[in-house]
Amino acid sequence: MVARGGRRIIDGLSFAVQSxxxxxxxxxxxxxKTTLIRALAGYLSPLSGTIRIDxxxxxxxxxxACHYVGHLDANKASLTVLENLRFWQSYLGGEGSGTMAEECxxxxxxxxxxxxxxxxxxxxxxxxxxxRLGLARLLVARRPVWLLDEPTVSLDAQSxxxxxxxxxxxxxxxxxxxxxxxxxxxxxxARELRLGDGVNQGGAQ
Amino acid sequence: xxxxxxxxxxxxxxxxxxxxxxxxxxxxxxxxxxLMPLGLGPxxxxxxxxxxxxxxxxxxxxxxxxxxxxxxxxHDDGSLDVLALGGLPLELMAASKALAHWxxxxxxxxxxxxxxxxxxxxxxxxxxxxxxxxLAGTPAISFLGSIGAALTLKTRRGGLLLALLVLPxxxxxxxxxxxxxxxxxxxxxGFLASFLILTAISxxxxxxGPVAAAAALRQHMH
Amino acid sequence: MKPMSxxxxxxxxxxxxxxxxxxxxxxxxxxILPWLSALAAGIILYGLYLTFFVAPPDYQQGETVKIMFIxxxxxxxxxxxxxxxxxxxxxxxxxxxxxxxxxxxxxxxxGAAFTLLALITGSLWGKPMWGTYWVWDARLTxxxxxxxxxxxxxxxxxxxxxxxxxxxxxxxxxxxxxxxxPIIKFSVDWWNTLHQPASVVKMGGPAIHPSxxxxxxxxxxxxxxxxxxxxxxxxxxxVLRRRVKALRMAEVEQAARGREASTAASG
Numbered sequence: 001m002v003a004r005g006g007r008r009i010i011d012g013l014s015f016a017v018q019s020x021x022x023x024x025x026x027x028x029x030x031x032x033k034t035t036l037i038r039a040l041a042g043y044l045s046p047l048s049g050t051i052r053i054d055x056x057x058x059x060x061x062x063x064x065a066c067h068y069v070g071h072l073d074a075n076k077a078s079l080t081v082l083e084n085l086r087f088w089q090s091y092l093g094g095e096g097s098g099t100m101a102e103e104c105x106x107x108x109x110x111x112x113x114x115x116x117x118x119x120x121x122x123x124x125x126x127x128x129x130x131x132r133l134g135l136a137r138l139l140v141a142r143r144p145v146w147l148l149d150e151p152t153v154s155l156d157a158q159s160x161x162x163x164x165x166x167x168x169x170x171x172x173x174x175x176x177x178x179x180x181x182x183x184x185x186x187x188x189x190a191r192e193l194r195l196g197d198g199v200n201q202g203g204a205q
Numbered sequence: 206x207x208x209x210x211x212x213x214x215x216x217x218x219x220x221x222x223x224x225x226x227x228x229x230x231x232x233x234x235x236x237x238x239x240l241m242p243l244g245l246g247p248x249x250x251x252x253x254x255x256x257x258x259x260x261x262x263x264x265x266x267x268x269x270x271x272x273x274x275x276x277x278x279x280h281d282d283g284s285l286d287v288l289a290l291g292g293l294p295l296e297l298m299a300a301s302k303a304l305a306h307w308x309x310x311x312x313x314x315x316x317x318x319x320x321x322x323x324x325x326x327x328x329x330x331x332x333x334x335x336x337x338x339x340l341a342g343t344p345a346i347s348f349l350g351s352i353g354a355a356l357t358l359k360t361r362r363g364g365l366l367l368a369l370l371v372l373p374x375x376x377x378x379x380x381x382x383x384x385x386x387x388x389x390x391x392x393x394x395g396f397l398a399s400f401l402i403l404t405a406i407s408x409x410x411x412x413x414g415p416v417a418a419a420a421a422l423r424q425h426m427h
Numbered sequence: 428m429k430p431m432s433x434x435x436x437x438x439x440x441x442x443x444x445x446x447x448x449x450x451x452x453x454x455x456x457x458x459i460l461p462w463l464s465a466l467a468a469g470i471i472l473y474g475l476y477l478t479f480f481v482a483p484p485d486y487q488q489g490e491t492v493k494i495m496f497i498x499x500x501x502x503x504x505x506x507x508x509x510x511x512x513x514x515x516x517x518x519x520x521x522x523x524x525x526x527x528x529x530x531x532x533x534x535x536x537x538g539a540a541f542t543l544l545a546l547i548t549g550s551l552w553g554k555p556m557w558g559t560y561w562v563w564d565a566r567l568t569x570x571x572x573x574x575x576x577x578x579x580x581x582x583x584x585x586x587x588x589x590x591x592x593x594x595x596x597x598x599x600x601x602x603x604x605x606x607x608x609p610i611i612k613f614s615v616d617w618w619n620t621l622h623q624p625a626s627v628v629k630m631g632g633p634a635i636h637p638s639x640x641x642x643x644x645x646x647x648x649x650x651x652x653x654x655x656x657x658x659x660x661x662x663x664x665x666v667l668r669r670r671v672k673a674l675r676m677a678e679v680e681q682a683a684r685g686r687e688a689s690t691a692a693s694g
Contacts, residue, residue, distance in 0.1 A: 043286065043426040063290050072283025078222040079215075090211040091291050137287070352603055356596050360586040370579040370600065373572045374607050377614035384618055406610065417603045420520075424595045 015193060019144065022167060022177040022187055027195035033180035034071075036195070037149045040178060041068045053145065064093070066145045071153070073134030077123030081114055084122050085136055092141035108139035111166065113159075127154040135163060138170075146170060148179040161186060208293035209301045216305035219278075226271050230310055231317055234267035238321040249326045256325035257335055257386045260318045264339060265375055268346045271310050272371070273364045275302060275354035276422065286426065295422055300415035303351040311343035334389050334396070338382040341400065344407040348414030349374040355421035377406050449666050452526060456659050463656040470649035477642035485639075494552040496643055500650035502545035505573060507654065508538015512580065513605040516598035526662070528594040529669075531601060532584065533661030537654060539577035546570060569615045576604050 013036070017023045025033045038044050040051055042063045053062045075084045085105055109115040112132040117125065122133060131154050138146055146167070152160045164186045167177050171189075179185065220227065241259050242252060279285040279302075288298055318339055319332050327335065353371035357363040381403040388395030478496040485492035511534040518527035549567065550560040561567065580597055587593035 038426075041286075041290065043289070064292055066290055068286060068290055070283055070286055072281075072286075074283040074287045076215075076219060076282070076284070078219060083218075087211065087215045088287065091208050091215075091288070091293075093208070093292050134283075352600075356583060356600055357586075360583070362586060366579075366582055366586055369575065369582055373576050373579070373604070373611060376572055377607075377610045380614045380618040402614075409610075413603065413606055417599055420599045421596055424592055424599075 013195075017176055017178060017191075019176050020171055020174045022171050022179065022190040024185065024187070024190050024192045025178065025180040025195060026182065026192055029182075031195035033195060034149055037068075037070075037147050037178065037180050040145075041066050041147050065143055066147055067092075067138050067141070067143045068147045068149075069134055069138065069151055070149045073130045074137070075122040075125075075130055075133055078121055080119050080121050081109070081125070081133055082118040084133060085109065085140055088137045089140035092137070092143070105140055108136045111139060112136045112162070128156060128159060131155055132159060135166075138166070144175050146175065146177045146179075148177065148181075150181060151179055152181060152183060152185065208291050209297050212288070212293070212298065212301045213305050216302060217309055220305065220309035226274060227310055227313055230267045230271045230314060233270050234263055234314060234317055235321065237263040237266055238324055241325065252326045253328055256322060256327040257331055258383055259325060260321060260327070260335055261339070261379055261382050263321075264314050264318060264343075265346065265379060267314055268310060268343070268350065269368050269371070270364075271306070272350040272354050273357065273367055275306055275351055276358050276418075277354070277363070280358055280425070285422070289422075289426060295419040296415045299351055299355065299418040299422065300348075300411070303348045303411075303414055303418070306351070307344050307347035311347050312340070315339035315343050328390075331386060331390060334386045338385050338400065338403060341404045341407060342378045342382045345378045345410035346375065348407075348410040349378075351414045351418040352421065355418040355425070358422070358425050378403065378410075381406060449525060449529075453663065453666060456663055460656060460659050460663070463652060463659065467649055467653040467656050470645060470652060474642055474646035474649045477645060482639055482642045488556065491552055491555050492639070494548050495639075496646050498545055498548040498552060499643060500647040501541045501548060502570065503647060504650055504654050505538055505542030505545050505570065507651070508534050508541060509573060509576070509604070509608070511658065512538065512601045516601035519594060519598045520602065526666075528598070529662050529665045530658070531598065532594070533658055533665055535577060535580050535584075537657050537661060539574065539581065541650075541654070542570060542574045542577060546574065565616045565618065568618075569612050572611055572615070573608070576608075580604075 015023070025036060027033055035044065039046055042051075053065050074088075079087070082105070085108065089101060089105055106115065106118075109118055112135060114129065114132055114136060117129065122130065125133065131151075135151060151163060155163065167179070167185070167187060168189075171177055171187075238259060241255075241263075245251060245255075276285065276299075279288060289295060291298070293301075315336060318335050319327070322332060322335060350367075350371050352374070353367045356370060357367045360366055381399050385396055385399035385403055388399055474496070478493055482493065482496070484490045512531050515527045515531035515534065518524040519531065546567070549570075553562060554560050580600055583600055584593045584597045587596060
């Protein structure tokens with residue numbers, strides 16, 4: 001059970017996601033998608049019940065297994081695209097160092113079509129470009145669990161398709177994705193968990 | 206530890222790039238110090254006597270002005286959420302940001318003080334004392350201030366509230382900073398006792414500040 | 428079977444366990460509060476009678492010494508109020524005690540009021556004694572800062588819309604204040620000796636004549652019971668306010684559901 005601002009938002013929900021699986025959270029506004037994603041990321045602690053990540057290195061905190069992309073892109077307007085991404089790579093513990101890390105960085109920029117903009121301060125980017133920069137974070141530090149909250153906001157059709165492909169690749173590599181969305185992402189293979197009105201009962205698995 | 210330095214480097218880079226925060230604080234410092242002689246009259250003896258106190262109080266006010274942005278910028282653009290997912294404990298994250306604040310605001314303000322001392326007819330032998338006490342005392346201002354900055358995140362009237370909250374916490378620093386200066390001016394060997402306590406307060410603040418600020422930030426993520 | 432089960436049911440819970448439950452607290456405090464209030468009123472009336480009609484005027488201070496009978500207990504309770512907040516904050520953050528925040532919230536305005544009373548009576552006493560309403564004496568300054576801490580706690584709470592968040596943030600500040608209070612006290616004492624050591628006014632405990640000490644103690648006991656009664660009343664009000672809020676939220680939710688059902692039926 002998760003409560004936020006004194007309101008019980010999610011109750012009696014139980015589900016499990018396997019590695020190599022994508023789970024889409026759907027449901028109308030206010031159904032608790034964002035709350036659930038934030039609880040999974042460890043920002044909210046559930047009033048009752050547990051959230052567990054099995055098979056992750058015990059010496060590290062569970063939060064270090066997770067990538068979180070929320071409504072805000074976490075970019076600094078006065079840093080360039082490259083500096084923004086390099087900071088997150090280093091802070092979130094992207095593996096490899098020196099040239100390997102640089103290569104990984106440029107590969108991520110290329111993948112999201114941001115390489116021509118590398119030296120531009122992020123403040124000049126369009127909303128869609130900022131979003132892609134926020135998502136590029138997923139590729140520079142290898143973390144198994146991706147928690148995405150409305151990742152397609154302000155992305156055009158082409159970028160959405162690209163994101164779907166990147167998620168599919170991550171899942172095929174044995175990663176795990178939980179994405180809250182009100183639009184179909186066009187993923188190859190994904191389960192759907194529909195959150196109901198205010199208080200939810202039951203769930204998948 | 207690499208996360209700590211990475212974050213520190215980024216915050217210092219941002220302080221340099223955005224620049225405005227320090228400029229505003231320095232400008233405010235200048236204005237407050239300028240207003241004092243206008244309010245008190247241009248009696249040079251009086252100004253000499255109160256100069257260290259005026260410099261210290263004005264420095265506190267100028268530092269207060271820059272504190273609300275300490276966590277706010279990262280909170281507003283979503284960075285705080287992602288920062289919380291790093292390998293770095295939230296306490297060290299808060300410590301890194303407070304340290305960046307001290308380096309980018311505390312030290313420049315302390316170094317500005319002797320320049321403003323000229324306006325207040327500060328006596329020559331007080332210059333090194335003012336700089337020394339301010340360099341030793343300003344860490345407490347940044348680290349204790351980080352508690353207030355974390356508590357007032359997302360509140361209405363954040364800046365004003367912040368001033369009210371951290372004011373009591375600044376009292377010991379102010380008192381020992383001033384008493385170190387006045388003791389040294391009376392008798393050269395009176396300086397060390399107050400100065401050591403001033404330093405001790407800064408060290409306590411470096412531990413207490415990040416712990417309390419992290420506790421407050423944790424509540425905000427909810 | 429029977430003795431076993433009744434035994435389990437009637438085993439008295441510990442005091443804290445019983446008080447942890449807001450419903451039990453309301454029942455218990457509802458019984459105690461009238462008696463406590465009456466006791467406070469009785470003792471304070473007796474104390475005031477002693478103050479004004481029995482205690483002799485001081486040979487130096489004259490009748491102004493009688494301000495002390497209000498001033499000293501107020502200052503004491505101003506500090507006790509903060510101790511109450513600190514303990515409650517600890518209880519909230521560490522044990523998540525359901526009544527801890529209610530207690531902290533109720534104690535703040537009462538403690539602040541007693542602190543303010545101590546400051547006002549102190550300065551009224553200072554005018555004839557020291558020739559001025561305010562002196563930057565160590566004692567006065569540290570009590571003034573305690574008053575600022577109270578203001579900060581109340582301002583922080585009122586500026587956060589989310590009550591659960593406000594409770595925890597106030598508790599963080601309350602606990603940080605505990606760490607800093609002795610340092611403030613210590614620094615202010617130190618600062619005062621440098622500037623004006625002569626103006627420290629002390630009342631050495633055993634040096635006071637019994638004719639003054641006795642009414643002072645009566646008043647202190649009366650004020651303390653008054654504090655407890657006010658605190659209990661404040662906690663009761665807060666529990667009731669939260670119940671009203673919960674009922675209102677439930678009503679709003681029900682209305683929303685009703686509307687949804689009717690639109691579903693018509694559509």
